Amino acid sequence: MTRYYTKDHEWIEVDGDTGTVGITDYAQGQLGDITFVELPDTGAALAKGDAPCVVDSVKAASDVYSPVSGTVTESNHALADEPELVNTQAESGGWLFRLTLSDAGELGGLMDRAAYDAFVGGL
Amino acid sequence: MNAVNQAGWRPEMGQANAATRATSSGDRALMLEEALIFELGQPGTCGVDFGETDLPPLDSLAPFLRRDPLDLPGLSEPEAVRHYTRLSRQNYAIDLGPFPLGSCTMKHNPRLNEKVARMAGFADLHPLQPVSTVQGALGAINQLAHWLIELTGMHGVAMSPKAGAHGELCGLLCIKAALEARGEARTTILVPESAHGTNPATAAFAGFAVESIPATCEGRVDLAALTAKLGPHVAGVMITNPNTCGLFERDMKAISDAVHAAGGYVYCDGANFNAVVGKVRPGDLGIDAMHINLHKTFSTPHGGGGPGSGPVVLSAALSPFGPLPFTVREADGSVRLVEEEQAAHEHPQGFGRMAAFHGQMGMFTRALAYILSHGADGLQQVAEDAVLNANYVLCSLDDVLDAPFGASGPCMHEALFSDTGLAEGFSTLDIAKGLIDEGFHPMTVYFPLVVHGAMLVEPTETESKAGLDRFIASLRSLAERARAGDEALKSAPHFAPRRRLDETMAARKPVLVWQG
Numbered sequence: 001m002t003r004y005y006t007k008d009h010e011w012i013e014v015d016g017d018t019g020t021v022g023i024t025d026y027a028q029g030q031l032g033d034i035t036f037v038e039l040p041d042t043g044a045a046l047a048k049g050d051a052p053c054v055v056d057s058v059k060a061a062s063d064v065y066s067p068v069s070g071t072v073t074e075s076n077h078a079l080a081d082e083p084e085l086v087n088t089q090a091e092s093g094g095w096l097f098r099l100t101l102s103d104a105g106e107l108g109g110l111m112d113r114a115a116y117d118a119f120v121g122g123l
Numbered sequence: 124m125n126a127v128n129q130a131g132w133r134p135e136m137g138q139a140n141a142a143t144r145a146t147s148s149g150d151r152a153l154m155l156e157e158a159l160i161f162e163l164g165q166p167g168t169c170g171v172d173f174g175e176t177d178l179p180p181l182d183s184l185a186p187f188l189r190r191d192p193l194d195l196p197g198l199s200e201p202e203a204v205r206h207y208t209r210l211s212r213q214n215y216a217i218d219l220g221p222f223p224l225g226s227c228t229m230k231h232n233p234r235l236n237e238k239v240a241r242m243a244g245f246a247d248l249h250p251l252q253p254v255s256t257v258q259g260a261l262g263a264i265n266q267l268a269h270w271l272i273e274l275t276g277m278h279g280v281a282m283s284p285k286a287g288a289h290g291e292l293c294g295l296l297c298i299k300a301a302l303e304a305r306g307e308a309r310t311t312i313l314v315p316e317s318a319h320g321t322n323p324a325t326a327a328f329a330g331f332a333v334e335s336i337p338a339t340c341e342g343r344v345d346l347a348a349l350t351a352k353l354g355p356h357v358a359g360v361m362i363t364n365p366n367t368c369g370l371f372e373r374d375m376k377a378i379s380d381a382v383h384a385a386g387g388y389v390y391c392d393g394a395n396f397n398a399v400v401g402k403v404r405p406g407d408l409g410i411d412a413m414h415i416n417l418h419k420t421f422s423t424p425h426g427g428g429g430p431g432s433g434p435v436v437l438s439a440a441l442s443p444f445g446p447l448p449f450t451v452r453e454a455d456g457s458v459r460l461v462e463e464e465q466a467a468h469e470h471p472q473g474f475g476r477m478a479a480f481h482g483q484m485g486m487f488t489r490a491l492a493y494i495l496s497h498g499a500d501g502l503q504q505v506a507e508d509a510v511l512n513a514n515y516v517l518c519s520l521d522d523v524l525d526a527p528f529g530a531s532g533p534c535m536h537e538a539l540f541s542d543t544g545l546a547e548g549f550s551t552l553d554i555a556k557g558l559i560d561e562g563f564h565p566m567t568v569y570f571p572l573v574v575h576g577a578m579l580v581e582p583t584e585t586e587s588k589a590g591l592d593r594f595i596a597s598l599r600s601l602a603e604r605a606r607a608g609d610e611a612l613k614s615a616p617h618f619a620p621r622r623r624l625d626e627t628m629a630a631r632k633p634v635l636v637w638q639g
Contacts (some may be wrong), residue, residue: 056630
């Protein structure tokens with residue numbers, strides 16, 4: 001399994017042709033307390049850069065962009081009752097949705113952890 | 124600061140004397156804790172005597188006949204009136220003190236407006252009355268329409284939109300109708316990052332895709348980035364000027380020219396028109412449509428005090444597509460309405476209606492009273508004083524609060540600060556809550572999103588220098604406490620009827636019904 005990061009502060013963990021997507025711990029810290037997460041329907045076809053999720057916090061509503069193209073296979077329904085999981089476990093239990101990748105080549109444009117940390121350090 | 128009215132009441136008097144025993148009621152003098160309305164009254168009490176009906180219910184409605192009690196609170200009229208009046212005493216209002224909400228233009232509502240709006244000839248009309256019986260009211264709408272056209276340098280105006288976002292929708296529907304008339308299917312609206320949230324929402328509601336335009340480091344629209352995004356798919360742009368960072372978009376004319384050259388239209392969010400009214404005509408900047416929040420620029424009540432009103436001024440290119448109805452003044456001075464019956468001949472390309480009738484009449488009369496009582500020179504002074512007041516706030520505090528665009532030149536009607544420089548663990552929210560203890564309504568916080576921990580202060584032109592000095596002194600003391608790490612600030616407000624609320628839980632697990 002390999003984890004990649006975007007400049008919009010999403011992460012995607014890839015296992016074969018399945019990817020799990022969430023927002024980074026840095027992103028949740030910037031958003032503040034998450035109050036609601038709007039998740040995509042299973043079967044939704046996403047293009048890289050589409051915004052299938054909206055994360056509401058006490059400060060703002062923010063789009064989450066899909067790091068890659070693919071078809072949604074599952075959403076994290078635990079977030080309906082516990083949106084705070086995105087705050088407490090942003091990069092594990094607070095994942096947002098899973099998808100089947102349609103073009104693994106798109107991963108090449110994403111960052112690894114070290115590159116993302118350097119990116120955040122420069123903000 | 125506290126040397127005022129030395130003989131008068133002081134907040135601490137309710138608890139200053141340790142010998143004072145608790146009252147039997149639990150209330151203190153005239154400061155009352157208020158019960159929930161469901162805790163008041165008696166079940167079965169009703170403030171109104173309903174007569175017995177001798178008519179049986181219609182058979183067709185029988186399945187819907189209520190069989191269980193309504194479970195409403197049982198209060199007499201005086202009990203209900205007292206409940207809400209007591210609650211209102213714990214509220215804050217523009218008539219109590221400054222309301223520095225950035226982007227909201229919470230200015231004084233002159234009482235002359237109220238007097239005019241209550242005149243029976245304006246207040247007691249029905250929108251379906253024969254036109255010959257409402258000539259005065261239609262004349263007032265027509266007169267206001269001409270003032271709005273004159274002040275903006277535009278070609279026409281749609282008076283019926285009910286508020287700012289409704290006006291945005293009206294403007295975009297005009298753009299859509301114009302594109303359809305040209306036989307073009309343009310799909311995208313460009314919106315700057317710092318836009319009011321309603322802009323992208325309106326564009327999406329009108330059926331357009333939204334693309335974001337980045338800002339330059341000085342807080343203005345990036346003209347080069349915008350130009351690069353233009354193309355045959357772009358229906359138009361939505362730009363707020365002055366923008367939500369409190370800055371005038373200097374490149375507005377160049378932006379309009381570029382958008383027009385690419386075949387698009389320019390929508391301007393006029394929420395911040397108060398800063399430029401009488402000084403700048405949006406028509407001269409190439410704008411095709413702009414809503415005017417009468418409840419901001421022209422002082423009609425809002426923020427819970429009254430409905431909004433968002434007339435949309437239109438360029439010559441978009442005017443043929445504006446909504447019905449509208450007023451026309453004839454050569455003999457009479458005013459008539461153009462509605463669907465006349466539209467085939469007089470307004471064949473209009474996109475339809477935004478609302479059932481003519482618009483917010485009570486706001487029209489208030490706005491017209493405001494405009495006529497100020498006159499053109501008075502309106503110019505409104506803009507000048509609003510900008511002066513905001514710059515006074517900005518310059519008085521930029522040594523204790525970070526002004527991210529302080530180097531971008533004078534601000535317009537609102538001063539923008541960030542949370543940079545506050546002690547670790549202290550936030551914009553702490554300063555906002557501290558302002559409540561200081562006796563002020565907080566400023567707008569966490570907007571615009573492009574600034575970290577944004578504090579947006581719009582003093583408006585009606586605050587005096589003495590009033591501004593009091594506000595600035597309070598905000599300065601709070602900024603200094605937040606920079607020094609004064610822990611007590613984290614639990615503010617301490618003196619309000621309620622302490623700091625758990626806003627997160629209120630959003631995550633809202634309790635919306637009586638739990639008794």
